Amino acid sequence: MRTTGKRPVTMLLAAILAVWTLMPIYWILNMSFMHNRELIAVPTHVYPHQPTLSNYVRLFGGTAAGPTGEKLLPIGQGPQIRQGLVNSLVVAAWTSLATLLIALPAAYCFGRLDFRGKTPLLFAIIASRSYPPLAVMIPFYAFFQAVGLHGTRTGLVIINLTATVPTVVWIMSGYFGSLPATLERAARIDGLTRLQAFTRVILPLARPGVVAGALLSFLMSWNEFAFAWVLTAGSKAVTFPPALSTMFFQISWPAEMAAASVIGLLPAALLGYLFQKRMQTLNIVDPL
Amino acid sequence: MPTPKAPAGLKTATRAPTGRSRLPDHLYAYLFIVPVLLFILLLVVYPIYYSVNISLYDINITFGSWKFVGLAQYAKAVLDPAVHHALLITAVYTVFVTVFSMAIGVGGALLLNEKFPGRGLLLGIVILPWSLSTYATAVIWRFLYSAEVGMFNALLRDLGLTHQAIDFLSARTALLAAAVAHSWQLAPLGMYFMLATLGVVPDDLYKLAKLDKLGAWGRFWHVTFPYLKLPFLIQMVLVTGEAARTFDLIFFLTGGGPGNATRGLSQEIYVETFQNLNLGYGAAQSWILVLFILVITTAYFFLLFGRKRRESKGQLEGGRA
Numbered sequence: 001m002r003t004t005g006k007r008p009v010t011m012l013l014a015a016i017l018a019v020w021t022l023m024p025i026y027w028i029l030n031m032s033f034m035h036n037r038e039l040i041a042v043p044t045h046v047y048p049h050q051p052t053l054s055n056y057v058r059l060f061g062g063t064a065a066g067p068t069g070e071k072l073l074p075i076g077q078g079p080q081i082r083q084g085l086v087n088s089l090v091v092a093a094w095t096s097l098a099t100l101l102i103a104l105p106a107a108y109c110f111g112r113l114d115f116r117g118k119t120p121l122l123f124a125i126i127a128s129r130s131y132p133p134l135a136v137m138i139p140f141y142a143f144f145q146a147v148g149l150h151g152t153r154t155g156l157v158i159i160n161l162t163a164t165v166p167t168v169v170w171i172m173s174g175y176f177g178s179l180p181a182t183l184e185r186a187a188r189i190d191g192l193t194r195l196q197a198f199t200r201v202i203l204p205l206a207r208p209g210v211v212a213g214a215l216l217s218f219l220m221s222w223n224e225f226a227f228a229w230v231l232t233a234g235s236k237a238v239t240f241p242p243a244l245s246t247m248f249f250q251i252s253w254p255a256e257m258a259a260a261s262v263i264g265l266l267p268a269a270l271l272g273y274l275f276q277k278r279m280q281t282l283n284i285v286d287p288l
Numbered sequence: 289m290p291t292p293k294a295p296a297g298l299k300t301a302t303r304a305p306t307g308r309s310r311l312p313d314h315l316y317a318y319l320f321i322v323p324v325l326l327f328i329l330l331l332v333v334y335p336i337y338y339s340v341n342i343s344l345y346d347i348n349i350t351f352g353s354w355k356f357v358g359l360a361q362y363a364k365a366v367l368d369p370a371v372h373h374a375l376l377i378t379a380v381y382t383v384f385v386t387v388f389s390m391a392i393g394v395g396g397a398l399l400l401n402e403k404f405p406g407r408g409l410l411l412g413i414v415i416l417p418w419s420l421s422t423y424a425t426a427v428i429w430r431f432l433y434s435a436e437v438g439m440f441n442a443l444l445r446d447l448g449l450t451h452q453a454i455d456f457l458s459a460r461t462a463l464l465a466a467a468v469a470h471s472w473q474l475a476p477l478g479m480y481f482m483l484a485t486l487g488v489v490p491d492d493l494y495k496l497a498k499l500d501k502l503g504a505w506g507r508f509w510h511v512t513f514p515y516l517k518l519p520f521l522i523q524m525v526l527v528t529g530e531a532a533r534t535f536d537l538i539f540f541l542t543g544g545g546p547g548n549a550t551r552g553l554s555q556e557i558y559v560e561t562f563q564n565l566n567l568g569y570g571a572a573q574s575w576i577l578v579l580f581i582l583v584i585t586t587a588y589f590f591l592l593f594g595r596k597r598r599e600s601k602g603q604l605e606g607g608r609a
Contacts, residue, residue, distance in 0.1 A: 010399065013395075014399060017414065020392075020472070021472075024439075025428065028427070028428050043442075044442035044446055102324060102327060105320035108320065110317075114313065114314075115318070118317075124328075125325070125328060132533035134533070134557050134570075134577075135571070135575065136335035138338075138570070139335035139338035139342075140335055142338070143335070143338075158331065161327070162331045165324065194313070194316050222421075223422075224421075248427065254434075257427070261427045264424060265421075265428075268420050268421065269416050269420065272418060273412060275419070279480055
């Protein structure tokens, strides 16, 4: 880190970066706490003059008082949004767990062991992420129809794994590689096998990295739209993004739409913030 | 205050096996890695094979008929004006997004590498757009661009700068508007990548550069950038891939319109596959998109590293020691 004499310029640039980053998020938050009629006020209300939780309450099936005290009914798309939230949560939790089970042992091998073909194997795993999802949408659609996984949460977990496993193998390889080797060596001298050393010594040691991998796979699953839309829209397994999209393309009021979007982006922002704090200890850029 | 640590390289870990073990290391490695590879083979390679396969057929869903046509779908795509238009849109969009998000990324990383009050807070904040999905980004920016409830139009009007709402998502500007929104979301990851390696640039190098009377640009290009090359390339490959195959963002922001002003290859594939149900033709188009991404990615690699790839990698690792 460097210091320069140009303090005011630095502060100005920092302020611009902060505004650029936060302004869009602030605007949708602002809208979500307004009644619809306040959205079109002139001059514009840059904060809610009559702040209300009515959009949120009505999304969750309650009734609320309108701007003039009249009774507002629950929002029609509320049930599908709530069902989407539950499904998204379940799918993301299973994705996260399964990703760790599959990816961690492999990442450990890439990070700590030397063997023939290590670099090409790791790159093969990473490269499997580079095809466009649209290219494999039809095969998955056909395959899932055939085996009865279409419109199920299990199917979506499997799809999500194709994205999360390579990513977590990639970031965790670098992390395992950067852990001190002495403890593991001591464990091996004490007579533990590789497997025992991995589960009893390395995994506890690697907890910050494991948490980061879990957060990232949860986040990726939570945010996935395209597959969820093709495979679960209109079914019982519909996740939050397709549910929101249905609301978006039906007739919906901007303030209500804003509130529904905020519900989806708050968990993402929280996960992103938690992941960011751990990201600095991961060696994402160059794990080999 | 969180400080970025220099990425630890090979040197910190000794991988030589010492303890007693029932299995040799390389067998352990294969034992753990083979399941992952099998999984990928099944869930990635098989669908890819399937998709290549259907691109060789003319499929009629209604009658369930599959007619083998060889490379005819590809030939059709190469001659199709709609595909030409889509490819052009995708190319322009990719250039916009890459330039914007790399500029924001490098700028943000250089800024966050300085010491200033509130730096730790800003570092925590800048990641937020990255954590949001592309569809959420599109919804957010649609509310910024909107003529009725949009922030930009509201501010412009209240400041007395405009009397009529500007249509940011008009045919002329929609692609640019979408690229700005996408860059907002993609840039933060690059900032983080580059910040990690900026931390290891030795201060002495800057002092030497000042003695050599290098200007700000000279210092950036000759001192800083060699350290940034690897994260820069990785971010550029990621950003290009995301921009070229973007689907959600356009789908939510403009739906490909107005007209076909933002109808890139992904939108074209989506319409052919899921609306017109031309499965084979959609698949052929998606492999043209894969080729497009591959060509750009390879070009970057050669542009940035060329034959000096080995030396610059050595230099990066030397910088960490």
